[in-house]
Amino acid sequence: MNIVLIGAGNLATNLGKSLKANGFDVAQVYSRTEESASVLAKLLGCSYTNSFENIAKGADVYFVSLKDSAFAENAKDIVKGREEAMFVHTAGSMSLDTLPCKRRGVFYPMQTFSKNKEVDFKAIPTFIEASSDSDLKLIENVAKTLSNSVYVLGSEDRKYLHLSAVFCCNFANHCFALGEKLLKEHGGVPFEVMLPLIDETARKLHAISPRDGQTGPAARWDTNVMDKQMAMLDENPDMKEIYAMMSKSIHELSSF
Amino acid sequence: MNIVLIGAGNLATNLGKSLKANGFDVAQVYSRTEESASVLAKLLGCSYTNSFENIAKGADVYFVSLKDSAFAENAKDIVKGREEAMFVHTAGSMSLDTLPCKRRGVFYPMQTFSKNKEVDFKAIPTFIEASSDSDLKLIENVAKTLSNSVYVLGSEDRKYLHLSAVFCCNFANHCFALGEKLLKEHGGVPFEVMLPLIDETARKLHAISPRDGQTGPAARWDTNVMDKQMAMLDENPDMKEIYAMMSKSIHELSSF
Numbered sequence: 001m002n003i004v005l006i007g008a009g010n011l012a013t014n015l016g017k018s019l020k021a022n023g024f025d026v027a028q029v030y031s032r033t034e035e036s037a038s039v040l041a042k043l044l045g046c047s048y049t050n051s052f053e054n055i056a057k058g059a060d061v062y063f064v065s066l067k068d069s070a071f072a073e074n075a076k077d078i079v080k081g082r083e084e085a086m087f088v089h090t091a092g093s094m095s096l097d098t099l100p101c102k103r104r105g106v107f108y109p110m111q112t113f114s115k116n117k118e119v120d121f122k123a124i125p126t127f128i129e130a131s132s133d134s135d136l137k138l139i140e141n142v143a144k145t146l147s148n149s150v151y152v153l154g155s156e157d158r159k160y161l162h163l164s165a166v167f168c169c170n171f172a173n174h175c176f177a178l179g180e181k182l183l184k185e186h187g188g189v190p191f192e193v194m195l196p197l198i199d200e201t202a203r204k205l206h207a208i209s210p211r212d213g214q215t216g217p218a219a220r221w222d223t224n225v226m227d228k229q230m231a232m233l234d235e236n237p238d239m240k241e242i243y244a245m246m247s248k249s250i251h252e253l254s255s256f
Numbered sequence: 257m258n259i260v261l262i263g264a265g266n267l268a269t270n271l272g273k274s275l276k277a278n279g280f281d282v283a284q285v286y287s288r289t290e291e292s293a294s295v296l297a298k299l300l301g302c303s304y305t306n307s308f309e310n311i312a313k314g315a316d317v318y319f320v321s322l323k324d325s326a327f328a329e330n331a332k333d334i335v336k337g338r339e340e341a342m343f344v345h346t347a348g349s350m351s352l353d354t355l356p357c358k359r360r361g362v363f364y365p366m367q368t369f370s371k372n373k374e375v376d377f378k379a380i381p382t383f384i385e386a387s388s389d390s391d392l393k394l395i396e397n398v399a400k401t402l403s404n405s406v407y408v409l410g411s412e413d414r415k416y417l418h419l420s421a422v423f424c425c426n427f428a429n430h431c432f433a434l435g436e437k438l439l440k441e442h443g444g445v446p447f448e449v450m451l452p453l454i455d456e457t458a459r460k461l462h463a464i465s466p467r468d469g470q471t472g473p474a475a476r477w478d479t480n481v482m483d484k485q486m487a488m489l490d491e492n493p494d495m496k497e498i499y500a501m502m503s504k505s506i507h508e509l510s511s512f
Contacts (some may be wrong), residue, residue: 010471031384057447067475069480093473093481110453112471119456119465126451149449157443163485168435168450169457170472171502172428177294177466177509185411193381193405194424195461197366200375201425201456205451210433215266215368216426217349224325225349238505246427249451249494253433 001122001142004028004056005044006078007065008036010113011090015063016044018121022145028056032070052077061138063107064089064099075100086135095155096129105130105139108158109147112169121146127153127161178239211253218247219254257398260284260312261300261319262334264292266369267346271319271402272300274377278401284312288326307335320345320355321362331356342391348418349410352385361386361395364414365403368425377402383409383417383509434495467509474503475510 003024005016008031019026029048031037039127041048049055052074055062064071071078079087079101085224087236088105091099096104106129126147130136136152143150153161176198180191204213217225226247233240259280261272265285275282285304286429287293293478297304305311308330320327320334326348327334335357336342344361345354362385367375382403386392392408401407409417431455436447460469473481481504489496 009378067366067476068478072480093484110449112453112457112460112469114460114464114469114471117460117469123452125452142423149452151445151449152442153445157445159484159488160438160442161445161449163488164435164438164450165453166472166474166485166499167431167438169453170470170474170506171434171498172431173466174452174474174502174506174509175423175428175431175459176461177470178427178505179420180422180466181509182416182420185329186416187409189407189409189413189417191461193366193407193417194420196379196381197368197421197425198428198458198461201368201429202454204368204370204373204446205432205454208370209447210429210436213368213370213373214426214429214433215370216422218422218426218430221325222324224328228349228415232419233414234284238508240503242427242498242501242505245494245498246430249434250426250430251431252494253437 001025002027002058002060004030004059004062005040005065006030006055006062008040009065009067011109012063012065013040014111014113014119014121015042015065015090015109016040018046018146019142024142024145027059030055037141037152052080055082057082059085061088061105061142065091068094071098086138088130088139092127092158092165096131097157103131103135105135106155106158107139108162109144110165112173116196121170122148125149125151127151127158129154129158178242181239212249214254218250221251257281258283258314258316260286260315260318261296261321262311262318263346264296265321265323267365267385268319268321269296269299270367270369270375270377271321271346271365272296274402275398277299278403283315286311308336311338313338315341316512317342317344317361317398321347322351327354342394344386348383348414348421351415352387353411359387359391361391362414363395363399364418366417368429378404379404381407383407383414385410385414397452411447434498436493445476470506470510472506474506477507 003026026044029041034050037048086103087099087101088107092108108127109124111124126143128139258284282300285297290306293304342359343355344363348364361426364383365380367380382399
């Protein structure tokens, strides 16, 4: 199977490496900037381009991993002259219909990717969809080679899955970042001391649902502590507002 | 060393078990309700009471693990008749001065505790403080027997450490709970599919700071996706507000 990667960001980089490691033939990489394109192409031992026109014709599958806005703006140029090929995007938030071609697919590996941090693709839940049964089979073959947990999921449910992932990954990670900021500003305790707590918070979810396992001042509705902590955030009005919103929301979720 | 535990909640339960496992003599448990007191006392093989008057006199150390408000209301009754003893509280958010006695200490194991979920006390960063050098030594001996990472930290810095822990543990966990809520409401994908993403989000922090490792729509400032996701939360106004606040805060933190 002959594959072209359109995009060279975190997801494309990890996907490309995993495709190659599993014996797939990645023929070419496109990226808007020549530098990103060449870095990933070198990793994969293939050619690269930074112009839509020069994207190879005749590949079996084109994987599109662009920022959603870049994809929306350029979808027609990406497909042009390759209308018979199969296009597969990797965005959790975009519906299958976004692809302006006949043979459409979605391959959404739900994970947080960084270019320089290896992840085990086998463990990544991967959600797939396609415009025909035969193309679903094709995508499923690729997906099952790369990952041990593959699910067929429609666009509408996938949108909510992706939104859930934004809360579980990006927003949770931002809570860690705000915690780090507080430590930097007060006392200088290194952020590393938080890791056992964070690890246990994640590990606990394997045994108890996050709602049932909640602890802390808002879960106990200990207004004594909450008021004092709000006052400590007077210099950080955004964090103060986040503190108030999150505490209220914890309290409401625990009582419904 | 003869120890009395005042409190029988999640922290007291885990602390009591660890003290006992390390050979300390827990003589008695106090809890407001007879049931909680008896459950923990049975676990530790000691006596119990639900009245402040009947708390044993003459113990070497009294560990106080009550909800902050319960502690504030009852501090005098707890100490009364035991003025010469050493009292140690376990609350991250309370200062050393809160204890109305001469020999005061703090022993704050920074972890999220559930009664039925065993945690490895050895790995818990534990922050200690005391009103005299000799009592600091005493607390340090206990702490170093229980945990491999013990830090001496003053009350003011500990307050911010605890606030940081609220963000890193309780608020992050609430993001997981909100993600779970979305999955329940849409499509019925089981929450378990989020665990690899959450595990990786936590694991990543051992290599990259949360600020530098942030990904997702707000980090890319992909307003296309963000607007669509906000619209998906129209039925959940509180979650919509949290989405907006968190996204704005992610954007601002990445650019300072």
